[in-house]
Amino acid sequence: MTASEHRPQPAAPRVAVVGPGAIGTTIAAALHASGRTPALYGRTARESLELLVGDARISVPGPVRTRLEEVDTEVDGRVDVVFLSVKATQIGAAAPWLRALCGRDTVVCVLQNGVEQVAMVSPHVAEGVTVLPSVVWFPAQAQHDGSVRLRGDARLTVPAGSDADRIAAVLDGTLCTVEVSADFPAMAWRKLLQNAAAGLMALTGRRAGVFQRDDLADLTRAYLQECAEVALAEGVALDAGVADGILAGFRSAPADLSTSILTDREAGRPLEWDVRNGVVSRLAARHGIRTPVSDLVATLLAATSDGPG
Ligand SMILES: NC(=O)c1ccc[n+]([C@@H]2O[C@H](COP(=O)([O-])OP(=O)(O)OC[C@H]3O[C@@H](n4cnc5c(N)ncnc54)[C@H](OP(=O)(O)O)[C@@H]3O)[C@@H](O)[C@H]2O)c1
Known part of the structure; x- marks a missing residue:
C-alpha cells in the first residue's frame, strides 16, 4: 500500500440547491x-429532476424536499455550498x-439576475x-413535462476571491463553466442592461423580433x-x-427568442421587474440622475406584474 493510499482524503464538499427550477436543475x-x-x-x-442537453438527458435523483423538517441536520445541515436559484421575488419565502442549511463557513452562491444579490x-x-x-449567462427553459x-453553454461569472475559488472547485470539470472575474461589477451591469431591455418584450408581449421595429430600437437605445x-x-x-451592442444582439437574434420575464408574463406569474428594471430608476434617484424612459418602463412593468386590476 502506498503512502498516498493511507492519506485521508478531504471530505467531498456538501452542496445544496435551493430552488431547483430552470437554473437550479441545470x-x-x-x-x-x-x-x-x-x-x-x-x-x-x-422525485427527480431532468435536464435535457442536446440529445442527452441527465436525471438527478431527488427527492426535492419541501418541508423544513426534512432537513436532516446530521446529513444535510451546515452544507459547504448552497446554490440559491429561486427567483428574486422568492428570496424571502x-x-x-x-x-x-448555512453555517459559518457556508458560501451561498446566488444564481439570479440583478446587481443587488448580496444586498438582498x-x-x-x-x-x-x-x-x-x-x-x-445561459438560457434554460422548463418544458411542459417538468x-x-x-x-x-452553461456558464457563470463570479467575482474573484477565495469564495469564487470554492465555487469554481465545486463545479470544476462539470458541464457548467465558471469564470472568475476581476471586474465583476462590469459583467453584472452589462447583463443588467441586457435584462432591462428584455423587459420591453414583456411589455409588448412579443419576442425578440419586436426589436426589428426602428421606433422600438430607438426607445431601447435611449433606455440603455x-x-x-x-x-x-x-x-x-x-x-x-454598450447600448448599440446589446440592441444589435436583440436585432440579430432569432425572432422567436423569448426571455424569462416574458415567459413569466405569459404565465401570469409575478415579474422580476424590480431587480431587472426598477433598480435603474431607484439608483438613478440616489444620484440625482433623470431617467424618464427607465421610470416609464419600470412603472408599466410594476403595474403589469402586480396590478391592481
Ligand atoms: N431561466 C433562465 O434562462 C435564466 C437565465 C439567466 C438568469 N436567470 C435568473 O435565474 C433566477 C432563477 O430563474 P429560473 O428561470 O430558474 O426560475 P424558476 O424556473 O422559476 O425556478 C425557481 C425555482 O424556485 C422554486 N421556489 C419558489 N419558491 C421557493 C421557496 N420558497 N423555497 C424553495 N424553492 C422555491 C420554484 O419552485 P416551483 O417549481 O414550485 O415554482 C422553482 O423550482 C432568476 O433570477 C432568473 O431571472 C434565469
Missing part, C-alpha cells in the same frame, strides 16, 4: 453528472432554507455566511443609455458602444 445536473449529487430543496415536491440575500443569513453573487432544456449613465454613477464604466 446546476444540479452538472454536479450530479460529475458525481457530486447535491441535496435539493424546493417548493414543489419531485426561501430564507428558512438558508437559515437551516445577506439579511437572510447569519453573520459569517458568505453571499457570493454571480452572473448567469424537464428543463439547457439552451446554450440611461442605464449606462446610472452604471457610471455607481462606479462602473461600460464601454461606449
Whole structure:
C-alpha cells in the first residue's frame, strides 16, 4: 500500500440547491453528472429532476424536499455550498432554507439576475455566511413535462476571491463553466442592461423580433443609455458602444427568442421587474440622475406584474 493510499482524503464538499427550477436543475445536473449529487430543496415536491442537453438527458435523483423538517441536520445541515436559484421575488419565502442549511463557513452562491444579490440575500443569513453573487449567462427553459432544456453553454461569472475559488472547485470539470472575474461589477451591469431591455418584450408581449421595429430600437437605445449613465454613477464604466451592442444582439437574434420575464408574463406569474428594471430608476434617484424612459418602463412593468386590476 502506498503512502498516498493511507492519506485521508478531504471530505467531498456538501452542496445544496435551493430552488431547483430552470437554473437550479441545470446546476444540479452538472454536479450530479460529475458525481457530486447535491441535496435539493424546493417548493414543489419531485422525485427527480431532468435536464435535457442536446440529445442527452441527465436525471438527478431527488427527492426535492419541501418541508423544513426534512432537513436532516446530521446529513444535510451546515452544507459547504448552497446554490440559491429561486427567483428574486422568492428570496424571502426561501430564507428558512438558508437559515437551516448555512453555517459559518457556508458560501451561498446566488444564481439570479440583478446587481443587488448580496444586498438582498445577506439579511437572510447569519453573520459569517458568505453571499457570493454571480452572473448567469445561459438560457434554460422548463418544458411542459417538468424537464428543463439547457439552451446554450452553461456558464457563470463570479467575482474573484477565495469564495469564487470554492465555487469554481465545486463545479470544476462539470458541464457548467465558471469564470472568475476581476471586474465583476462590469459583467453584472452589462447583463443588467441586457435584462432591462428584455423587459420591453414583456411589455409588448412579443419576442425578440419586436426589436426589428426602428421606433422600438430607438426607445431601447435611449433606455440603455440611461442605464449606462446610472452604471457610471455607481462606479462602473461600460464601454461606449454598450447600448448599440446589446440592441444589435436583440436585432440579430432569432425572432422567436423569448426571455424569462416574458415567459413569466405569459404565465401570469409575478415579474422580476424590480431587480431587472426598477433598480435603474431607484439608483438613478440616489444620484440625482433623470431617467424618464427607465421610470416609464419600470412603472408599466410594476403595474403589469402586480396590478391592481
Ligand atoms: N431561466 C433562465 O434562462 C435564466 C437565465 C439567466 C438568469 N436567470 C435568473 O435565474 C433566477 C432563477 O430563474 P429560473 O428561470 O430558474 O426560475 P424558476 O424556473 O422559476 O425556478 C425557481 C425555482 O424556485 C422554486 N421556489 C419558489 N419558491 C421557493 C421557496 N420558497 N423555497 C424553495 N424553492 C422555491 C420554484 O419552485 P416551483 O417549481 O414550485 O415554482 C422553482 O423550482 C432568476 O433570477 C432568473 O431571472 C434565469
